[in-house]
Amino acid sequence: MASAAGSRGFINNVLETVGRRTSSVFVEIGAVLIFLGQTLRWTVSPPFYWKSALKQMEMIGVDSVPVVLTTALSTGMVLALQSYTGFKRFGAETLIGTVVSLSMTRELGPVLTGLMVAGRAGASMAAELGTMRVTEQIDALSTLATNPMKYLVVPRFVASTVMMFFLTVLGMITGIAGGYFVGVKVLGTNPVTYIDNSINYTEVKDIWYGLIKALVFGAVIGLIGCYKGFNTEGGAEGVGKATTGAVVVSCMLILILDYFISALLW
Amino acid sequence: MIEVIDVHKSFGELQVLRGVNLSVEKGESMTVIGGSGSGKSVLLKHIIGLLFPDKGRVIVDGQSLNDLDEYGLNELRKKFGMLFQMAALFDSLTVWENVGFSLKQHTNLSDKEIRKIATEKLALVGLKDVEDKMPAELSGGMKKRVGLARAICMDAAIILYDEPTTGLDPIAADAINDLIVDLRKKLGVTSVTITHDMHSAYKISDRIAMLYKGEILEIGTPDQIRNTMNPIVHQFITGSAVGPITAE
Ligand SMILES: Nc1ncnc2c1ncn2[C@@H]1O[C@H](COP(=O)(O)OP(=O)(O)OP(=O)(O)O)[C@@H](O)[C@H]1O
Ligand SMILES: [Mg+2]
Numbered sequence: 026m027a028s029a030a031g032s033r034g035f036i037n038n039v040l041e042t043v044g045r046r047t048s049s050v051f052v053e054i055g056a057v058l059i060f061l062g063q064t065l066r067w068t069v070s071p072p073f074y075w076k077s078a079l080k081q082m083e084m085i086g087v088d089s090v091p092v093v094l095t096t097a098l099s100t101g102m103v104l105a106l107q108s109y110t111g112f113k114r115f116g117a118e119t120l121i122g123t124v125v126s127l128s129m130t131r132e133l134g135p136v137l138t139g140l141m142v143a144g145r146a147g148a149s150m151a152a153e154l155g156t157m158r159v160t161e162q163i164d165a166l167s168t169l170a171t172n173p174m175k176y177l178v179v180p181r182f183v184a185s186t187v188m189m190f191f192l193t194v195l196g197m198i199t200g201i202a203g204g205y206f207v208g209v210k211v212l213g214t215n216p217v218t219y220i221d222n223s224i225n226y227t228e229v230k231d232i233w234y235g236l237i238k239a240l241v242f243g244a245v246i247g248l249i250g251c252y253k254g255f256n257t258e259g260g261a262e263g264v265g266k267a268t269t270g271a272v273v274v275s276c277m278l279i280l281i282l283d284y285f286i287s288a289l290l291w
Numbered sequence: 292m293i294e295v296i297d298v299h300k301s302f303g304e305l306q307v308l309r310g311v312n313l314s315v316e317k318g319e320s321m322t323v324i325g326g327s328g329s330g331k332s333v334l335l336k337h338i339i340g341l342l343f344p345d346k347g348r349v350i351v352d353g354q355s356l357n358d359l360d361e362y363g364l365n366e367l368r369k370k371f372g373m374l375f376q377m378a379a380l381f382d383s384l385t386v387w388e389n390v391g392f393s394l395k396q397h398t399n400l401s402d403k404e405i406r407k408i409a410t411e412k413l414a415l416v417g418l419k420d421v422e423d424k425m426p427a428e429l430s431g432g433m434k435k436r437v438g439l440a441r442a443i444c445m446d447a448a449i450i451l452y453d454e455p456t457t458g459l460d461p462i463a464a465d466a467i468n469d470l471i472v473d474l475r476k477k478l479g480v481t482s483v484t485i486t487h488d489m490h491s492a493y494k495i496s497d498r499i500a501m502l503y504k505g506e507i508l509e510i511g512t513p514d515q516i517r518n519t520m521n522p523i524v525h526q527f528i529t530g531s532a533v534g535p536i537t538a539e
Binding site for chain 1: 396
């Protein structure tokens, strides 16, 4: 009897915790959407802080180049190597090029670039804005009659969206080049067929799909990085939490949205 | 000029303000004293609309902050200068860019002119040759004074000072007292100052208000406060550990 009551209490506790967590997730989603709405509204209303947007583009874009290059290159190479192993079993080695270019443009280019940029730029946005929040610099901006959404969030949001586009282009090209190198130079497939198969089976549409994903992921990274930074509470520890939170949430959103965008743009 | 009417504010379970009433006349220098954690900074943030009351209202120049939209609030804030307790300097900007931030945002002055004005304001708070330093290179007291220079840079009509002399040596502190008095006398600035420094409070204030347990316990001229009959206020201003207030 006692143990039944005890276990019922336990189950209630678990349910209650789950319930609370779930409802707080919905509350948070709502808060993020409101934040998105405000960001968009401030993006289209003047003035636009060009200088700070350019600075952010440099920080997000240029500084992410090495990590994007490395990731894309190694992925393209591995992809060629692995698909060779599989395709050779039914004599379709010449299709390596197709596999590499389709996956790099439609899928891996934007997703990997997104994950890397989330880890680098999303984290640093959250840390910087989080520090500004806990040291009252964001409040200070308001008292100086400058809207912090406009001054801090909009340039970062725009910069990360724009830069994800270019970084993804770079990632796609690098990955495809890496695949070509392994396919042709290392595994010795015919370069002409490799290129033919890459080009013939990849449509312009595939590239656009990838780039649309890139733009969405860029917006997600900017939005979540700024949202987490803006809502930081509780000193240095809070800044740490905001930073990890920004990376985890934006990576998860990238993976989830990737599925839905793929399903929509079949 | 500033009216705080029955303001209540809680953070979660913690009731910080429980019905604060305070009115500050145009050109008046009001000082708020009170124990650490009594809600002085919270009160100041209500006056400039950084925090909003759970209940009650704040009225500045006849406008109730609760009723203003973002734009209106922004316009109203142009009348204000605020010094934060921890200075809150922008750590990605140099000292002169910090001081001249509002000028850059809200006027068409060139960088050269802004820098010149920033240098003048820095001189007023007793700092020179720091224009090109970054905030991280400054001492605590220097940061405070840069924050003060930023607060007075736009010649605001209302200035809120959160512990302007804390962390300064006695001579620098007294120079700041003189500056606050000067701003009121020469420019007719209305101000609300928070301080723990009773010497400074007596010197700069037209009236002093004591915040205690979320309400204004007593308010009066420096002389009235000095000769208070209220044992709590008396204990506070004389800085005694023995009395009705006990250190927690
Ligand atoms: N944003 C906030 N969230 C939660 N609690 C807060 C917040 N701001 C202030 N508090 C709490 O409100 C109380 C009053 O804080 P406040 O900063 O106004 O004190 P204070 O009177 O300025 O003290 P001090 O003299 O030490 O600066 C404190 O207990 C503080 O923890
Ligand atoms: Mg305080």
